[in-house]
């Protein structure tokens with residue numbers, strides 16, 4: 329098959345659950361080595377979108393293609409080689425709570441690569457170092473704060489050097505210094521390793537600094553999909569209200 | 582993945598394939614269908630050698646260590662009780678010398694396999710459901726999948742092997758404990774002749790009786806691990822639901838163990 333120019337293609341994605349339509353016909357592409365930012369009101373379906381792209385949820389209708397290959401309806405075993413090139417940072421970290429930080433981070437390496445134990449240890453501490461979590465190898469997730477867990481989750485996903493990373497609010501709950509450092513890491517991974525990323529975040533400035541394209545979802549639909557520059561200057565009242573963070577406007581909570 | 586979804590049948594409506602059936606019957610059939618599907622999935626993984634030996638050995642140890650003390654004590658006590666009853670009745674029939682043999686026969690045919698299976702369901706099965714249900718509720722199952730790891734391969738196969746391989750061993754120990762319990766009673770209770778308690782056993786108890794009992798437990802082990810893992814994986818993401826799933830797992834195990842027992846007894850002990 330011709331390798332696709334897009335890392336991710338989403339076509340008319342509809343996701344319905346419990347009689348509610350969460351995602352209502354999303355269509356967009358994410359180019360290779362680019363960064364898409366996703367923003368939208370809380371509860372609008374951003375995490376649900378990432379889980380559909382990761383194949384963790386099955387779309388009600390529509391299609392999701394990773395590197396040009398449709399993943400809808402693939403079995404877990406068929407999905408595994410595709411997911412090995414993908415990484416996901418969960419909104420609530422989703423660390424394995426019966427394993428130490430080191431075991432969490434080493435999980436993908438141990439399962440998918442045969443490496444000597446000291447090489448694993450080296451890569452684990454390197455990966456933890458990148459997110460500013462060095463020296464926490466022996467701790468259990470219960471002994472970490474929310475922001476620390478989040479960063480271990482990112483280290484766990486990054487250790488396999490995925491081509492495509494999905495970040496679900498990577499800097500939520502982090503102090504501004506750590507958040508800025510994390511943004512630097514994401515930017516450098518995108519630049520130096522040619523990683524493609526999709527970032528869900530409420531931090532509008534982070535979005536505009538990191539992303540090539542920004543998408544806004546509202547009530548299950550894409551209301552804006554453009555470059556950060558264009559969104560900054562848009563006259564769309566919906567986007568303006570969100571970007572400026574005002575309580576009054578077309579969106580009422 | 583179907584086994585990750587809570588089991589529900591849409592409200593009776595035309596167009597739903599379960600429509601002609603009463604809701605309870607439809608749910609029951611759908612449930613059995615899922616267990617068969619999960620079993621097929623597990624067996625196909627085992628056939629393709631997709632078995633993590635380290636995890637499987639760990640599960641065997643977990644099931645064994647968790648259940649051995651209670652299984653032994655339960656079997657010992659029930660051996661004492663039936664030993665007492667048999668002694669009284671054998672005495673009335675004038676065959677006191679056979680009391681020990683009767684205990685051995687009952688333990689290896691029925692009480693050993695079933696009681697040990699109940700203990701393992703309550704002890705190890707419930708723990709499996711609670712663990713997997715919590716992992717489900719905290720998105721750890723999704724995290725496994727995102728790390729290109731099939732949760733059936735990583736979580737269910739080791740638990741299946743752990744339960745299926747440990748149950749015969751535990752039952753064998755339980756059979757012995759039961760016979761020993763009967764003996765303890767025969768020393769205490771005046772009706773039994775303690776000296777002849779064991780003598781009638783070797784002459785009358787056939788090897789097949791014991792083996793058939795252990796074969797039954799292989800199936801009980803399958804029931805326990807598959808039901809427990811299914812309840813955990815299909816659990817809704819809430820702590821209350823984890824509790825409910827755990828209770829359900831134990832109740833379903835007990836019912837399905839007895840249902841399997843009826844069928845297996847007829848097959849394994851013909852006449």
Ligand SMILES: Nc1ncnc2c1ncn2[C@@H]1O[C@H](COP(=O)(O)OP(=O)(O)OP(=O)(O)O)[C@@H](O)[C@H]1O
Pocket residue numbers: 345346348350368369370371372373374375376377419
């Ligand atoms: N099992 C379910 N049944 C019914 N509704 C659900 C279910 N799962 C999710 N939802 C709904 O889907 C919507 C989207 O949830 P999602 O977690 O994707 O939101 P989000 O955009 O990530 O929000 P946040 O920014 O707060 O993380 C929510 O409104 C939620 O109520």
Ligand SMILES: [Mg+2]
Pocket residue numbers: 374375376419496
């Ligand atoms: Mg979310």
